[in-house]
Amino acid sequence: GQQVMQIPQYQHVQEGEDFTTYCNSSTTLSNIQWYKQRPGGHPVFLIQLVKSGEVKKQKRLTFQFGEAKKNSSLHITATQTTDVGTYFCANSGYALNFGKGTSLLVTP
Amino acid sequence: NAGVMQNPRHLVRRRGQEARLRCSPMKGHSHVYWYRQLPEEGLKFMVYLQKENIIDESGMPKERFSAEFPKEGPSILRIQQVVRGDSAAYFCASSPPSPSPAFFGQGTRLTVV
Numbered sequence: 001g002q003q004v005m006q007i008p009q010y011q012h013v014q015e016g017e018d019f020t021t022y023c024n025s026s027t028t029l030s031n032i033q034w035y036k037q038r039p040g041g042h043p044v045f046l047i048q049l050v051k052s053g054e055v056k057k058q059k060r061l062t063f064q065f066g067e068a069k070k071n072s073s074l075h076i077t078a079t080q081t082t083d084v085g086t087y088f089c090a091n092s093g094y095a096l097n098f099g100k101g102t103s104l105l106v107t108p
Numbered sequence: 109n110a111g112v113m114q115n116p117r118h119l120v121r122r123r124g125q126e127a128r129l130r131c132s133p134m135k136g137h138s139h140v141y142w143y144r145q146l147p148e149e150g151l152k153f154m155v156y157l158q159k160e161n162i163i164d165e166s167g168m169p170k171e172r173f174s175a176e177f178p179k180e181g182p183s184i185l186r187i188q189q190v191v192r193g194d195s196a197a198y199f200c201a202s203s204p205p206s207p208s209p210a211f212f213g214q215g216t217r218l219t220v221v
Contacts, residue, residue: 032209045153053168085172088151094163096141099152105124 004029004091006099014107019079021102023072023089031092032065032072037101038085046074048092080107110134112202113182121220124212129185129216133202140183141201141210142175150153151199157183190220 049065157177
């Protein structure tokens with residue numbers, strides 16, 4: 001399957017700061033999905049992006065799909081402690097292939 | 109509408125025993141994925157199944173591991189002759205035909221002692 005790479009691997013922010021994680025591929029992606037996994041929990045679907053240049057928002061979360069469909073980003077504005085967890089991107093092609101995730105720690 | 113159900117939630121096995129992990133997909137979902145996750149690591153793809161068919165098992169170790177998704181009943185991930193290195197969380201996810209969101213079960217935490 002198509003490999004997706006995520007950076008950074010870890011991010012530690014103060015509550016109220018912004019956070020961004022990036023997902024990159026060397027090949028064109030048919031779509032990108034984002035998931036969140038809380039510590040000790042299971043991955044939960046957040047959003048799917050399909051169109052080139054697509055931008056979707058969920059409250060403080062903004063998701064973008066690059067024009068070339070080779071990268072995507074998740075931006076969280078004014079982080080809260082409830083945002084703690086690992087954020088994964090995944091490419092849904094033949095099977096669902098996940099990046100290694102970005103672990104976000106938010107300090108009050 | 110029940111979500112993806114995995115059981116058991118926790119499983120302890122001695123080295124050499126067999127482990128059977130079950131996954132009941134969401135109603136109406138015909139696709140099942142199994143993933144393995146070690147602490148502080150990502151989700152490693154193991155196998156992708158549709159009813160009665162293995163579509164992609166490229167992530168599955170060649171020996172001791174097998175998976176099935178029968179016409180009736182849950183999907184089963186079977187690990188024979190477990191070793192300590194098999195200790196991990198095993199997640200199952202189900203979805204309608206791709207590309208669709210996948211819904212995960214709560215996982216089975218396997219500990220081999």
